[in-house]
Amino acid sequence: MLAQTTFSLSSVNVHAVLPEIIITAALIGVLVVDLFLPDRAKSANAVISMAGVGGAAIALMSLIGTGTHRTFGGMFVLDGYAMLFKFLFLAVAAILIFMSVTYLNEVVRNIQGEFYFLLLTALLGMLVMPSARDLIALFIALETVTVPGFIIAGFKKHDNSSNEAAVKFFLFGVLSSAVMLFGMALIYGVTKSTNLYEIARVLSTKQYPIPIHHADSVVFASILLIIVGFGFKVSAVPFHFWAPDTYEGSPVPVAAFLSVASKAAGFAGLMQITFVAFGSHSSVWAPGFAILAALTMTVGNVIALQQKNIVRLLAYSSIGQAGYILIPLAVVANKSSAIQKEAFAAALTYILIYSFMQLGAFAVVIAVGRKHPDNLISDYEGLAFREPGLAFAMLFFLLSLAGMIPTAGFWAKFFVFRSAIGAGTLWLAAVMVANTLIGLYYYLSVGAKMYLREPKERGPIAVPYALVAAIVLMVIIVAAVTVYPDFFNHFSPRSTLVAF
Amino acid sequence: MSLAWVLTLGAFLFSVGVYGVLARKNAVLVLMSIELMLNSVNINLIAFNAWFRDSAAVGQIFALFIITVAAAEVGVGLAIVLLVFRNRKTINVDEVDLLKW
Numbered sequence A: 001m002l003a004q005t006t007f008s009l010s011s012v013n014v015h016a017v018l019p020e021i022i023i024t025a026a027l028i029g030v031l032v033v034d035l036f037l038p039d040r041a042k043s044a045n046a047v048i049s050m051a052g053v054g055g056a057a058i059a060l061m062s063l064i065g066t067g068t069h070r071t072f073g074g075m076f077v078l079d080g081y082a083m084l085f086k087f088l089f090l091a092v093a094a095i096l097i098f099m100s101v102t103y104l105n106e107v108v109r110n111i112q113g114e115f116y117f118l119l120l121t122a123l124l125g126m127l128v129m130p131s132a133r134d135l136i137a138l139f140i141a142l143e144t145v146t147v148p149g150f151i152i153a154g155f156k157k158h159d160n161s162s163n164e165a166a167v168k169f170f171l172f173g174v175l176s177s178a179v180m181l182f183g184m185a186l187i188y189g190v191t192k193s194t195n196l197y198e199i200a201r202v203l204s205t206k207q208y209p210i211p212i213h214h215a216d217s218v219v220f221a222s223i224l225l226i227i228v229g230f231g232f233k234v235s236a237v238p239f240h241f242w243a244p245d246t247y248e249g250s251p252v253p254v255a256a257f258l259s260v261a262s263k264a265a266g267f268a269g270l271m272q273i274t275f276v277a278f279g280s281h282s283s284v285w286a287p288g289f290a291i292l293a294a295l296t297m298t299v300g301n302v303i304a305l306q307q308k309n310i311v312r313l314l315a316y317s318s319i320g321q322a323g324y325i326l327i328p329l330a331v332v333a334n335k336s337s338a339i340q341k342e343a344f345a346a347a348l349t350y351i352l353i354y355s356f357m358q359l360g361a362f363a364v365v366i367a368v369g370r371k372h373p374d375n376l377i378s379d380y381e382g383l384a385f386r387e388p389g390l391a392f393a394m395l396f397f398l399l400s401l402a403g404m405i406p407t408a409g410f411w412a413k414f415f416v417f418r419s420a421i422g423a424g425t426l427w428l429a430a431v432m433v434a435n436t437l438i439g440l441y442y443y444l445s446v447g448a449k450m451y452l453r454e455p456k457e458r459g460p461i462a463v464p465y466a467l468v469a470a471i472v473l474m475v476i477i478v479a480a481v482t483v484y485p486d487f488f489n490h491f492s493p494r495s496t497l498v499a500f
Numbered sequence B: 001m002s003l004a005w006v007l008t009l010g011a012f013l014f015s016v017g018v019y020g021v022l023a024r025k026n027a028v029l030v031l032m033s034i035e036l037m038l039n040s041v042n043i044n045l046i047a048f049n050a051w052f053r054d055s056a057a058v059g060q061i062f063a064l065f066i067i068t069v070a071a072a073e074v075g076v077g078l079a080i081v082l083l084v085f086r087n088r089k090t091i092n093v094d095e096v097d098l099l100k101w
Helices: A018-036 A044-061 A080-107 A109-131 A135-153 A160-191 A196-205 A215-233 A242-249 A252-277 A279-304 A310-330 A337-369 A388-402 A408-422 A426-452 A465-483 B003-023 B027-052 B058-088
Strands: A069-071 A076-078
Touching: A018 A044, A018 A109, A044 A080, A044 A109, A076 A080, A076 A109, A080 A109, A080 A252, A080 A337, A080 A465, A109 A135, A109 A252, A135 A160, A135 A252, A135 B058, A160 A196, A160 A215, A160 A242, A160 B003, A160 B027, A160 B058, A196 A252, A196 A279, A215 A252, A215 A279, A242 A252, A242 A310, A252 A279, A252 A310, A252 A337, A279 A310, A279 A426, A310 A337, A310 A408, A310 A426, A337 A388, A337 A408, A337 A465, A388 A408, A388 A426, A388 A465, A408 A426, A408 A465, B003 B027, B027 B058
Parallel strands: none
Antiparallel strands: A069 A076
């Protein structure tokens, strides 16, 4: 299928892009309304943003069960896979808004309208990402997620570390885009198309529009460059350098956004490109992912051991977790469709569960950060005696991130582990177990500090209602998966990205 | 003109850009090097487009999008560099080293 040469507005399936249209309307609304709001009423922007997210969620629900929609000449596809990710992104955005309201009111005050605008813009990019089945659309979606991220990372304008976070994120982000684009240009040069399905057809049949020498090595280079580009986005080692610095320097809700929303969006795009466009070349990219996964897990977890700052600890933990998500992608080379299907579902399930436990941990960090803005791990000593509820929630999220039986995180790791064993990649499964043990140590040491040490400071930490709501919601979600492990696993097979 | 010449130019510009990003200390020059990399991609896309005689002009459209996004990125990037300069009186990326390990 070639890109359409003629285009008219009536050919656009408006219903399929309704969630994106509503978010666009909401973000323009925030931008305009913010102009007329007095400084003390700026948090009203949060209400408009929530309304937009809610409206988009309703629009998305109205699309459930209506089958696969293709529009914009096949560039934009709404199927089960896209639907799953869009619901995740809307949920994450809603929780992020809950988490940010008080923080913004206290820390940034008069420029918070822009924060909601940028958050919604990034959300728009995230919503387009899993639907984008064309290199151009993927690139635009990725940039729409990343560029607002550069700005909100530097949102504390007068804070040197926030500036630094923005500079590092910007330089690495733009560099990775350029590398990825070079790969995309090469693949266009081989296949004469930017549509993922058309690329897949040309690559699997090897019917190149103009025969060229060494087509395979060009495809190889292109896959490599694109994986490197996405490797930066999902902060896989050795492309992770920006992540800990950026998370530590930026406002904490932004760190939560980067480590969950932007990372999940990166994985969504990565899975589309690898499974759809390069599906026939899995023997090229899967071993690459195996090396990346092993490195990412090991480096992330080992460096996390020596952290003093809780945000940095979560940053390295999030790098380690990205390594686990890469495992299923690493084991699919030349395997039966059943194994591929299981691996694909395992990666999706892991992303879903990881998003909520990581967000939960960050919500607690925001709460504690109200009294202890330095976010040191030593600030957590004796937290259980000061704020039992908060300490319990943190312990729960940490245990889940560590993968303790029987928490949600354990099931996520179990599905990934099973896919690695099922595919016969035993060495990767062994690396994973070793890393889970390392992870257990540093997650539990934070837990032990909260429960076993005497608090240095007395007195409760006043936690605002919006934050309490966000934390409780995430405890409920993670607990639900703990009790009913197939909760998310039940959704992931419905994703219809690839017919294995 | 043969396609290979144009692609070589593209690859050369890309390499110059990568070198600039790695070796330059001035943030504005790093930005310019990244622009060089993005433009090398544009050259490649246009060359492929001309080589294919692509009636859908996919390569040209892609290049237009890259130009637009690159402009947006530079806008944001210069704003960030300006912010750093205001707070620190330097735009040397090696001196922006508050956060480590």
